[in-house]
Amino acid sequence: MDRLEGVRRYVDDHAEAMIADLQRVVRQPSVSATGEGVAECARLLVEIMAGLGIEAEVVETDGQPLVLGRARAEREDAPALLVYCHYDVQPPDPLDAWEYPPFEARRVGDRIVGRGTTDAKGNLMALLQAVGALRATGGLPVLLTFLFDGEEESGSPSLPAAVERLRARLQADAAMAFDGGFDAGDIPRISLGTSGLLFVQLRARGAAHDLHSARARLVPNPAWRLVWALATMKTPDERVQIEGFYDRVRPPTEAERALLERAGWDDEAQRRALGVERFIDDLQGIDALERLLYSPTCNIAGFSAGYAGEGSKTVLPATATVNLDFRLVCDQDPEEIARLLRQHLDRHGFADVEMRVLGGSIEPSRTPPDAPIVDVTVEAARQVYGREPRLLPTGDASGREATWLANRLGIPGVQTGIGPPAWRGHAPNEFITVRHYLDGICFAAAIWLLAAERLRA
Amino acid sequence: MDRLEGVRRYVDDHAEAMIADLQRVVRQPSVSATGEGVAECARLLVEIMAGLGIEAEVVETDGQPLVLGRARAEREDAPALLVYCHYDVQPPDPLDAWEYPPFEARRVGDRIVGRGTTDAKGNLMALLQAVGALRATGGLPVLLTFLFDGEEESGSPSLPAAVERLRARLQADAAMAFDGGFDAGDIPRISLGTSGLLFVQLRARGAAHDLHSARARLVPNPAWRLVWALATMKTPDERVQIEGFYDRVRPPTEAERALLERAGWDDEAQRRALGVERFIDDLQGIDALERLLYSPTCNIAGFSAGYAGEGSKTVLPATATVNLDFRLVCDQDPEEIARLLRQHLDRHGFADVEMRVLGGSIEPSRTPPDAPIVDVTVEAARQVYGREPRLLPTGDASGREATWLANRLGIPGVQTGIGPPAWRGHAPNEFITVRHYLDGICFAAAIWLLAAERLRA
Numbered sequence: 001m002d003r004l005e006g007v008r009r010y011v012d013d014h015a016e017a018m019i020a021d022l023q024r025v026v027r028q029p030s031v032s033a034t035g036e037g038v039a040e041c042a043r044l045l046v047e048i049m050a051g052l053g054i055e056a057e058v059v060e061t062d063g064q065p066l067v068l069g070r071a072r073a074e075r076e077d078a079p080a081l082l083v084y085c086h087y088d089v090q091p092p093d094p095l096d097a098w099e100y101p102p103f104e105a106r107r108v109g110d111r112i113v114g115r116g117t118t119d120a121k122g123n124l125m126a127l128l129q130a131v132g133a134l135r136a137t138g139g140l141p142v143l144l145t146f147l148f149d150g151e152e153e154s155g156s157p158s159l160p161a162a163v164e165r166l167r168a169r170l171q172a173d174a175a176m177a178f179d180g181g182f183d184a185g186d187i188p189r190i191s192l193g194t195s196g197l198l199f200v201q202l203r204a205r206g207a208a209h210d211l212h213s214a215r216a217r218l219v220p221n222p223a224w225r226l227v228w229a230l231a232t233m234k235t236p237d238e239r240v241q242i243e244g245f246y247d248r249v250r251p252p253t254e255a256e257r258a259l260l261e262r263a264g265w266d267d268e269a270q271r272r273a274l275g276v277e278r279f280i281d282d283l284q285g286i287d288a289l290e291r292l293l294y295s296p297t298c299n300i301a302g303f304s305a306g307y308a309g310e311g312s313k314t315v316l317p318a319t320a321t322v323n324l325d326f327r328l329v330c331d332q333d334p335e336e337i338a339r340l341l342r343q344h345l346d347r348h349g350f351a352d353v354e355m356r357v358l359g360g361s362i363e364p365s366r367t368p369p370d371a372p373i374v375d376v377t378v379e380a381a382r383q384v385y386g387r388e389p390r391l392l393p394t395g396d397a398s399g400r401e402a403t404w405l406a407n408r409l410g411i412p413g414v415q416t417g418i419g420p421p422a423w424r425g426h427a428p429n430e431f432i433t434v435r436h437y438l439d440g441i442c443f444a445a446a447i448w449l450l451a452a453e454r455l456r457a
Numbered sequence: 458m459d460r461l462e463g464v465r466r467y468v469d470d471h472a473e474a475m476i477a478d479l480q481r482v483v484r485q486p487s488v489s490a491t492g493e494g495v496a497e498c499a500r501l502l503v504e505i506m507a508g509l510g511i512e513a514e515v516v517e518t519d520g521q522p523l524v525l526g527r528a529r530a531e532r533e534d535a536p537a538l539l540v541y542c543h544y545d546v547q548p549p550d551p552l553d554a555w556e557y558p559p560f561e562a563r564r565v566g567d568r569i570v571g572r573g574t575t576d577a578k579g580n581l582m583a584l585l586q587a588v589g590a591l592r593a594t595g596g597l598p599v600l601l602t603f604l605f606d607g608e609e610e611s612g613s614p615s616l617p618a619a620v621e622r623l624r625a626r627l628q629a630d631a632a633m634a635f636d637g638g639f640d641a642g643d644i645p646r647i648s649l650g651t652s653g654l655l656f657v658q659l660r661a662r663g664a665a666h667d668l669h670s671a672r673a674r675l676v677p678n679p680a681w682r683l684v685w686a687l688a689t690m691k692t693p694d695e696r697v698q699i700e701g702f703y704d705r706v707r708p709p710t711e712a713e714r715a716l717l718e719r720a721g722w723d724d725e726a727q728r729r730a731l732g733v734e735r736f737i738d739d740l741q742g743i744d745a746l747e748r749l750l751y752s753p754t755c756n757i758a759g760f761s762a763g764y765a766g767e768g769s770k771t772v773l774p775a776t777a778t779v780n781l782d783f784r785l786v787c788d789q790d791p792e793e794i795a796r797l798l799r800q801h802l803d804r805h806g807f808a809d810v811e812m813r814v815l816g817g818s819i820e821p822s823r824t825p826p827d828a829p830i831v832d833v834t835v836e837a838a839r840q841v842y843g844r845e846p847r848l849l850p851t852g853d854a855s856g857r858e859a860t861w862l863a864n865r866l867g868i869p870g871v872q873t874g875i876g877p878p879a880w881r882g883h884a885p886n887e888f889i890t891v892r893h894y895l896d897g898i899c900f901a902a903a904i905w906l907l908a909a910e911r912l913r914a
Contacts, residue, residue, distance in 0.1 A: 208732025231688035275665025308759030312816030359769030
């Protein structure tokens, strides 16, 4: 019998127990934003992993703890995979909007409803159940190192330092992550990269306090200072003018362009979804998708000075503040971009403009599409779901997940997920379907079975 | 006996009654912002004026009513003066901060405390009492037309149309106003002009709603649109770049420059008061004062887009708004400047930026220093107060007072006031002193006595 077929049958036979396991984990809150239940959830996972024959431990960090686990393969020379997921969840607010209590994990028809059912406890438990299913049906074909983050929903601020400390224990041939879910049309999505992020606050100061605006003839206006500084940073042609900003931008390879073509892009649907009549530079089709995935931004996320409401209030503001976020692409480095920005301001006469890096900077990441783990994941999706997955050579959002981790460790990585389309991520009434959960277990198993054949072929 | 000496004695002899009259008017609230008591106060003034032999009536407008009065001179060929003041007051909030109820007009030592005691009911009653004092001591030497505004504290929106309707009845040889008070050091201030004001709101729009900032690669950011539009409007050298903006700016005459020199300017004190280390262009001395009084501004009064608080919120804002106020100088016209701004935006590729004029535009005004009413007022101040007044050839603030009214009617005008220094204008515990009130009555009488001699000499 085909090994994947054996896993399928095992999963069908043990579905109720596997669902109960997921419910048990969802019922343990683990809100990283408040800290509620996070440590308890980490201990619960160690217990569950031990029951599946996975050596696991809680690893403390400067923030929320990691759960680190190791599942040995049947064969000594099996390939090694690093498997990332996270066990923390978004806060359940607003509570009133939930049809069922968010930590009850109630089963309603084909759905299990609750915070974390998809993001990411459903994903995480699918990974763990796949170990049990493979072990029970012929053995685990790969060596697995599990790294479960306890603060992904808070931007994983402690992860970079922890990865450095654990570097030796995280070595593997490739990395993978389950998180999130399917695209519309029930299409599995596989992503090979993430954007980086740099978030800075600029502030200019004028008088000691707000003044009557008649004084604007004599007293510098900090809002004008920021306008002039910003105008030197990006021009109306949307080109960032910070010297050196584009130096490390790596355009898509031929193979990546081909993936973009295959992934497809519906201009009309995208414009409708975003609520705009046209895109910057009138971009269309694959050019728009390429811009979205391969170009960095300098975005004004916020600008605040004086009073901009209705009615005339003639004030000369004492301070002005702008928040900027830069989406970065490989191989831009957030720390270097911050340095270049400071240099740019100084060189253009804006040494008086104060600059602070806010929030955690995130490095961009990318895995080459010809890495064996990519084919393995695509083929596994075909086998389990009977359809072609959507393979994106990189992503527009920023996060510290599989490809980020892989880039840190110098290995290839893929990012995918098993939740249903429209699974209400970060919103009330988050759910997973029983089918997506059980299929997800098979998907993990299929990846590992194929990896055993191909990763060291 | 000298006529002014006669007035002084009369005022001294009738001080208690004159104070009681002021208290009566202060006790009648007249808050134009809410409308509270405004109509009642107008009727009260008509009654008081009738008692002083002044023909008075309430004149309705599109907003709060005016009080219009006429006091005939002893001689048919006497010069005619238009006398402006306002009877509405600022709201008394915050009520908790008053030591005595704001509409009780309590006498505390030398002070009368209450909303409007200086601004402008003390000024207004001094003008009216001067009519009574002159009539009782030899006759009124000039023909007076009183125009008392009921919405000055709300920007006098109905005044321009009312002045047009009443134009024939407002004819005079010169205009004057009492409002406000003395400068620090108990120095009377006389001003010969006001700034104009244009207040506009610019708005740019992007997507239909705020988006995840990763989309900034494709979707235009309205905050950047406003930054780029603003950067074309004023450059870091503080020059406004709107085509034609400076065309009508009239620099100071030799006589006006001489007045600036005489008025004086203490750089250190001014910088300390405004809380800045240096002025724009490192301006100092009379050059700073000239810039303050004779140059127009384009001021960012407010800029609002997205989120500019602490913590990283990576949003692509759907709209951005900026409020701009332009302080204008003679002979700039607010309506023309608004047209030039719209043309500028269109010509520079910002036809998409929406523009609305907010609040009432105000024309700048200026009276030549060699007009006879100027010397009359200065000399009257010397006679009554025994010191040299501070004569400013124009003012940095904007309002529809004596010089604005005078410019409308094609006559010269002066703006002065009788309240004490630091009289807590627009703030809790506003007051006037008995001395400033009684001296103010003599000041009005002295102006009129001198005007009778010199205005048609």
